[in-house]
Amino acid sequence: MNSTAIYITKEDKTKLKKLISFSSGYRQLDKKTIQDLKSEVERAEVITDEERINDIITMNSTVRLKDLKSGVEFTYTLVYPDQANIAENKISIFAPIGTAMLGYKVGEIIEWKVPAGKRRLEILEIVSKE
Numbered sequence: 001m002n003s004t005a006i007y008i009t010k011e012d013k014t015k016l017k018k019l020i021s022f023s024s025g026y027r028q029l030d031k032k033t034i035q036d037l038k039s040e041v042e043r044a045e046v047i048t049d050e051e052r053i054n055d056i057i058t059m060n061s062t063v064r065l066k067d068l069k070s071g072v073e074f075t076y077t078l079v080y081p082d083q084a085n086i087a088e089n090k091i092s093i094f095a096p097i098g099t100a101m102l103g104y105k106v107g108e109i110i111e112w113k114v115p116a117g118k119r120r121l122e123i124l125e126i127v128s129k130e
Contacts, residue, residue, distance in 0.1 A: 007045050008046060013041055013046055015080075033094055057101050057104050058102075059079070060079060060129060062076070063078065063125070063126055065110075065122065069120065076089050076101070077130075097112065097121075106126060107123060108122075109121065109123075
């Protein structure tokens, strides 16, 4: 995970900590991502200022991103695992990219490891929040 400061709402932190505590039954492949998420949630600064929250990726944010290697832009919505649907571009917080996105601000670069190396995405805008 990255060392850039990340931010989280109190509500998201509470829900995510509960979700993590009930995740012991998940398959082995997901355990590293869940551990990464736990680390990210623990290090995140809790924010309450509504104005600052608008520029930060929180749960249920729809975000436009740009892959810095390919130049391709795409849009994802960060959701809880039971709402994930790749056909609708709804990415689970338990997916490595979902964990990586949480708490970053518009204009920042998200970096995370993938089997082929490191992937870098620029956050272009937060399209909406549900």
